[in-house]
Amino acid sequence: MNIVHIIPGSGGSFYCGNCLRDSKLFDALRAEGHNAIKIPMYLPLFSHDANQNEIPVFYGAISIYLKQKYALFRHAPQWLDNWLNSKPMLRFAARMANSTRATGLEDMTVSMLLGEHGRQKDELEKMVHWLQTHVKPDVVHISNALLLGLAHKIKENMNVPVVCSLQDEDVWVDPMHPEMAEKVWQLMREKAIDVDMFIPVSHYYTSFMKERLQLPDQKLATLHLGVDPDDYHFINASEKPRNIGYLSRLCHENGLDILVDAFILLKKLDNKQDVRLLLTGGFTADDKGFIKEQKRKIKEAGLTESVEFIHDFEDKARTDFFDRVQLLSVPVHNGEAFGIYLTEAMAAGIPVVQPELGAFPEIIEKSGGGICYPHNTPEELAASLSNLLDDVGKISQLSINARKSMEQQFNIHSLAKELTGIYEKVVEDYRVQT
Helix, strand or coil, rough: CEEEEEEECCCEEECCCCHHHHHHHHHHHHHHHCCEEEECCCCCCCCCCHHHHHHHCCCCCHHHHHHHHHHHHHHHCHHHHHHHCCCHHHHHHHHHHCCCCCCCHHHHHHHHHCHHHHCCHHHHHHHHHHHHHHHHEEEEEEECCHHHHHHHHHHHCCCCCCEEEECCHHHHHHHCCCHHHHHHHHHHHHHHHHHEEEEEEHHHHHHHHHHHHHCCHHEEEECCCCHHHHHHHCHHHHHHHCCEEEECCCCCCCCHHHHHHHHHHHHCCHHCCCCCCECCCCCCCCHHHHHHHHHHHHHHHCCCCHEEEEEEHHHHHHHHHHHHEEECCCHHHHHHHHCCHHHHHHHHHCEEEEEEECCCCHHHHHHHEEEEEEECCCHHHHHHCCCCCCCCCHHHHHHHHHHHHHHCCCCCHHHHHHHHHHHHHHHHHHHHHH
């Protein structure tokens, strides 16, 4: 099949679960022999694909922000637009970006959902023209529901079905002012008609988005996140030093403060003096004050030597991190639609310790590769970590379960075949309807 994936880039400044999800599915589809192409939006993907440099970044983050905020830039000369959208400028923007929160970007979110009727209509025209000129897809897959404004124009001009992944849209929308948040949800409900199939990443999130977007069952197909087990070095966690790991963006939303507070409590126990905390996942400019506060708490507790902030989280650095970690916890304050760091850690044989929120209970029950605790407080997390650290036999069994589940239930190659089946049905149904 000829498949186009439209993927917002993070610029590589932090561990982006959605970006990683899209990248792993893309690679697995290519391994299955499909002609899949990544189309980046906002920021570069920092892809290792040989042909990725030939594909422009659409909706360049700097340009669309300036055009949204200032009318002057909507009539800027082409040379200025090209310079703002150049990859060196976008890489600089990625390092400085704080756009992972909706505050101040509510109008932009609405405008993007309006598609050809929004202020980014020229960018949409450029993307569709490039697709018409360079590729002839059987199906177009957009990364999340905040991009639903693309769907109508793509279908109208290219006469192909559109599918849309669903993961953590609420994390972006719900922090908005209630009136603006409801406006965004309503726009997504209206634009959902232009999508042929939605693909949530967990059964929890399927139920959640079915209600939020008022979607019929026949337009929903749940597909868990997966990894290629061969990409991960398995070491039974019981054989490792007692290091607790955190792999995600270093921010409040992902519960870094809860883990730091839990670690401080844990270290007060007599038999936990050897336990260390390893933190990685990058950050944005918006997170610097929060990280500074966590470091202050660690220093005041006299634990600076027991906590390691690891700057590099890509490729070999992430492999080295997994080799050193015995347990992993990312205690996201409000839960998550999935959390691909769970499958990455479990593929390396690392048991996970998560709150009973979002999809965490679903993933841990299916994998058997971790434990959940009922209330997302530092006290309960510290107690759960302490109990597990004291039970080497349980750690060993959870480690085996974790790896086995990644080889079987969460194997990206099996999931890619399942996704291909979804594509084929969508394409068949679309051709019948048209």
